Amino acid sequence: MKKLDRLGMGIGWRPEIAGAVEALPGLDWVEVVAENVCPGHLPDSLGRLRERGVTVVPHGVSLGLGGAERPDPARLTALAERAEALGAPLVTEHIAFVRAGGELTASPRMEAGHLLPVPRTRDALDVLCENVRIAQDALPVPLALENIAAVISWPGEELTEGQFLAELVERTGVRLLIDVANLHTNHVNRGEDPVTALDELPVEAIAYVHVAGGVERDGVWHDTHAHPVPPAVLGILSELRSRTDPPGVLLERDDDFPPAEELAGELAAIRRTLDLTAAAPAAAAPASAGAPLTATRTAVSTASGDGLERRRERVGLAQAALLSALVAGTPAPEGFDSRRLRVQSRALAVKRADVAAKVAPELPEILGSGYRPAFLAYAKGRPMRDGYRRDALDFAEQLLLAGRPEDPAARRRLTHWWQDRAGARPPRRSTRIVRAARAALVRR
Template sequence: MELGIGIGWRPEIAHEVEALTGIDWVEAVAENLCGGHLPDSLVRLRERGVTVVPHGVALGLGGADRPDPDRLAALAARAELLGAPLVTEHIAFVRAGGPLTASPRLEAGHLLPVPRTRDALDVLCENVRIAQDSLPVPLALENIAALITWPDEELTEGRFLAELVERTGVRLLIDVANLHTNHVNLGQDPAKALDELPVEAIAYVHVAGGVERNGVWHDTHAHPVTAPVLEVLAELRSRVDPPGVLLERDDAFPPGEELAGELEAIRATLREAAPPTGPASPEGPRPAVRGRDRAPAVRVPEATVPEATASDTTVPDTTVPEVPVPGGPDVSATTRDRIAVAQTALLSALVAGTPAPEGFAPARLRVQSRALAAKRADVVAKVAPELPEILGDGYRAAFLAYAGSRPMSGGYRRDALDFAERVLITGGPADPLARRELTYWWQDRSGARPPGRATRLVRAARAVLAGKK
């Protein structure tokens, strides 16, 4: 399956993406697409023959729970709506708590690393198989960037990914920026990871920018791609010719010409790092893949497809045995319980201020905790832009204070409502006009539900304000 050079499609840069030349495909965040209706920009791109791949961020396949059927159905629907050749997600957990631990459900609001242990691998493999059986197209999973690592890990990142592929036949989405992040933050060697993982299972590659602060690399997707990240891309290209490479940008969007310059830097890196004898051809068989998990070939102009690549795009069913999956459907409840307890303890420390679990560095957990709160503040400002407009310069400080004592238990829109409610209950904002605007905003969006104590307080405050007019 050949994809070529692509860019992450975001509404903020839809016009710039359409205007870029030499773009073969785009990737769109699945959860940001409405079911049954595509943005006009994506419709136009598809009409031009540009492939669109949905990229999920909310499944949490590395979590202790089995994948949520509704989330899987939504991701499957996006894939069918887009006519996508595959869908992608992350090797991460994004929520914890709930029935497995008899504790409140907690949402991270971001991607957190799974422990690279045999127990966690067993759970992940079963969750991946459940997802594969629910999706109409093949699934590829992305390695994530991490600020923290779990104690007592049993596998390197490369071996963890290799065993995941061997046991499930899943494809890989390798993010070279995340490999660089983990090199800076955790001391993990990108070259060793690339040596250990099955590069022939790569579906495509992500490239993104970040920034280093106080010795910690933050994978921001809001800064230009740096030379060290391109060096990791060159390391990968020296081993394999990836089917696709995509530039990600999620914030602080630059002009179109800067995006074009970054794409050209990626193309140049791929050209210069290619082995002199041609595209790399790793020895040994491709990982076994179940019939329904094979990606259909993407139609591209004949002149752009090397002969060897064109002949390898499909594999007859008769040559592909069923993948044996040790610990697949037989993962015990006890194993899931152990993972659930460990992940809940970690997430609670990060978002609810409980003590750090044994083996974790408290200082690094504080960095991760601040990063999660900042991520929440940024996303809430996007889904509810009226809040920073009403609160002005005080928005961010108020939100971070709120996030420090109120873990997220629902989506970002629910978080925005809860934040506004909390600000009003605690007497802010100080400016009467801003307080009135915030009260109206909250009431307009809170929906019909039995009024609780907080609602009654807000209504009483509104009545007082109305009486002062």
């Protein structure tokens, strides 16, 4: 495995804090959500940062490499284009699935709208390894994959998180993006020891590290990226630093952005944690640390072609059943904690409402305080099938079908907004009645 150049200290670039990011002292690099930038029209702020020598790394969220189907070639092409447009030394994605159903399972395709955990089973690992190799072949730069935060646990898992990641690296040569905040999340929510996970990791494969904040509610840790980094997360960062000197460390913040001086303060706390651990007496390295990676990206899977297809089908059916329970209200699959499924389902719906409000800010303006409850009622039992912009249009159409909002002026504004974007006239009253009746029958 070729050693990556050092990235240094970085922060997640977001449009809302672009000015603050540009003014941060000692900034070496930034990470940008890949799907939020257009190769031909990069934000001016990113251009200025690149001119100063600041490295920009695209971070994808929609590939779903942990899903049962092979990666979408169009999504891979888009990610490759962003890497080339940004002059990035690598690209990153997640070990997660984000959609399920479709032809593989002979069921409707559903979108999660968020990252969901992959079962740590041999079947899922075989599928993931092939998907990773397909992605590596399509990308012009190295790929690194991130461990994700989870609220729920899969029943019948065969590997720990560290074992799963170590074997993934051994079989594909992929690099790792280790999120220490996600290790903390999984410690609180799933009882997994972050120290054990770090002991099992091939630390020489780490490309960089994420640090982020969250909040605990009713015994569940929510990886919000909207709160300050807690001491527990910095403690895990210190544990990781005692094992290796990661090429890069990055602060993530996605919402409820604080003043620029608070962002600078969090970066300073991360630097202090790294420096203090580096200055302490070196800890004994675990047996697995520093072991050479003998496998390459062309490593052969343990599964034959036909066997792998059966594995894909089994993984696909399991993921479709879980996602249907989370977003369509179907019964919970056997072995899952029903309370945690409700927490995850609510979290997905809230995120869906929040992102729809960002891509269509006119909707909360028109509906006011009624936007959130109306969207959550719409989302219940209606899976997202074609992205957030289509979701926002479908939400508006459902409101109009129901003769809402009740205020005539607001309803006219919503009608005009929907008509401008849907490219058609709003449905007549007779059509609304027929569609509402059909929807009611489907939900029975």
